[in-house]
Amino acid sequence: MSDEIIVTGGKPLNGTVRIQGSKNAALPIMASALLSDGTSVLRGCPKIADVFLMEKILKALGAVTWWQDHDLYLDCSRADGTVIPEAFSGKMRSSVILLGAMLGRNKKASTGYPGGCVIGKRPVDLHIQVLRSFGAEIVENGSKITGSCGKLKGAEIFFPKSSVGATEQAVLAAALAEGRTILHGGAAEPEIRWLVRYLNGMGAQISFPEKNCICIDGVKSLHPGDGVIPPDRIVAGTYLMAAAATRGEIIIENPPIGEMDGILEVYRKMGGQYHIFGGKLIVNGKKTGLPLALLETEVYPGFPTDLQSPVMAVLATISGISRIREKIFEDRYKTAPWLNRMGARIEIKDGTAVIDGGFPLKGCTVEAQELRGGAALVIAALAADGTTRIRGCRFIERGYEHICEDLTALGGLLIKDRGAL
Template identity: 40%
Template sequence: MDRYRIEGGRPLKGIVTVRGSKNGILPILAGVMLTKGETVLHHCPSIADVHFTLEMLEQLGCCIQKQNRSIIINTNDCKNIDINSKSVQKMRSSILFMGALLGRFKKVNIGYPGGCEIGLRPIDLHLKAFREMGVSIEEEKGILCCDASKCIGRKINLDFPSVGATENCILLATISKGHTTIYNAACEPEIVELQTFLNLCGANIKGAGTECISIEGVQELHGAEYTVSPDRIEAGTFLCGAAITKGEIELKNVCADNMRQVLLRLGEAGCIIKEQKDSIYLKAPQKIKPVSRIHTGPYPDFPTDMQPQFMSVLTLASGTSIISETVFESRFKHISELCRMGADITVEGQTAIIKGVKSLKGAYVCGRDLRCGAALILAGLAAEGETVVENACYVKRGYEQIEKVFTSLGANIVLE
């Protein structure tokens, strides 16, 4: 089992170029299935979830070429509507192929998705919306057998602004008959990115980034050339790394507007932050300040994907901070591991009370999911002595060679 071994106590200093967005490219890769012809994607991150998704595309008949950070995908020979259950179980975003394949082929047989266990994350919202659009869905031995031959555009009201359900509805509606309106849609930047890509391919989608998205179905989509946006969660993780180690960092290829809540909270914690067009500079204080209560929530609220990393920073604050997790009910798995390193955190329901301590101590800890693993790495970078973070496989799903990035900034970290 892969692990990270970290000798803490070194401030992170230097310049980092942020890579392409994990949460941006995955729905785009599913969306490629709606197109006919060749699509070229630039600035693609080399992470496990992208590799898994490309394997699924090949299973569906796509021809794939890789050139440095570009991926060339040809979908002309795609005919398969059955997705291997083992592939689906590797990651949560595999459910997006349901909307894409139903849009193109009107039929799909797909298993339930896997991914990090950070809560129930049921796909009920996806299935309810699809049924409202006329999709027939039957379950046979754990496989969802779906038929969209009678699918037509409708008004869809999502019970919760789920990112995945919003993306899946967009994918299904893009080349379906009629007009679809999605109410209470997710507003995340990744939704805007999916709209931008699909419109380049010939779609007619408006409203992404707002709670109401309008889709006029078109007959078919063609391939396109597109550059994936920078990863705002990776960027936030690197900033937190500098903050917790009393470091100084400059991020290149980053969009500050998509990270507003994280930047505001880092500023509140005492960090000096300077923004330019596509870069962010951060200098950490000698002592992190506690922050006012944080509530995670759908964009533009504080992102749940940054909650574990930011909690690591607050373990070393000069007072008490409170974080309430409102998105996922099981996203506190990092807390018990941080406490093994000397953190003082108590949990009351979905709220964590973090009392800052003078220092963290190196320990043997275990990452339970992607962001949990990242949070423990950050804690290890700041801790006294050696920290070993098990389950590097989770971290690899969303961060490309994170150990090399931190090493370039002065950290002592190796992947074993």
């Protein structure tokens, strides 16, 4: 059986591309549909593996779902289930954010420990602390997390560190909680504001009274939601890095410009050029060629950890010494050995990746082990001489709806080989 993407590299990208809906916005918004009795709509929802898996979880809880093109309909009138099957929770980290919505709706919730990634520990401690703050009783038995509650009560919560998932958990739990909830020091990623916007469209009362503060006044009920999923800033950043690695020129038709400052700043520091015209991002990567003395991943609005591997692939094509320090997930350098197999010279020293760039990349057989690392291998393959076989494209499909089609439309040569799959 085969599960590969075959890439023939060495050709600069050129052309126009449109960006799919955001994975990281869609998943928590799907969870929010549980908070109403009726049919919510997510317009422009990406058809990717993680969305399909979340859809299966909602179905297991009693929801009825259907698609009309890229609009996803979620009828949660009878979504009264309280158990997320372990077969689903073990495959996707985002499944854990359903706990707050399930408790708010059904007063009970149970799930296996979330999985889906090999990039670090990603503990659920903050999620459990958040739910206990609302008065929920949470029990961990080693393989399951079980929660129960009466009426959730609003709370004042201080996050010890930024966590997107735990912030989403708190917002979802607070929407129907009794009284006011104030969140201090939660995550500021754009996906949080998209979730809040959708919930407010359902009748929630959520505001941002000051920086790093979210205020939620719980309401008795919510009506179904209907909103548009924004373009995916990580996919846009991936294609930007692909243009940089191949020294190409592309146009991104619908970029989430206001969410890409940290990404564009790093691209510019590497010598990349761009301008915005008519709402489009015009990218010229021909002069990409400057190493980075030190790039550190940060929470938003800094450079996102999800693009750390893709930018490492770009830096492998740039002469000189570059350094990347991963500050979000401790085990997100798994792509480096595969890039080295292609001819890169990357060494991990004391938690920092040191890239001695500019040596020719050569096509060979490599393996994607997680979502963004897989995208980085696609970028390296586009910049390499010869043909690269990337095994494990199922990981890439967790977040990219049509990466082969998009990059082929930009002049890349990519073929999916599913063999007997």
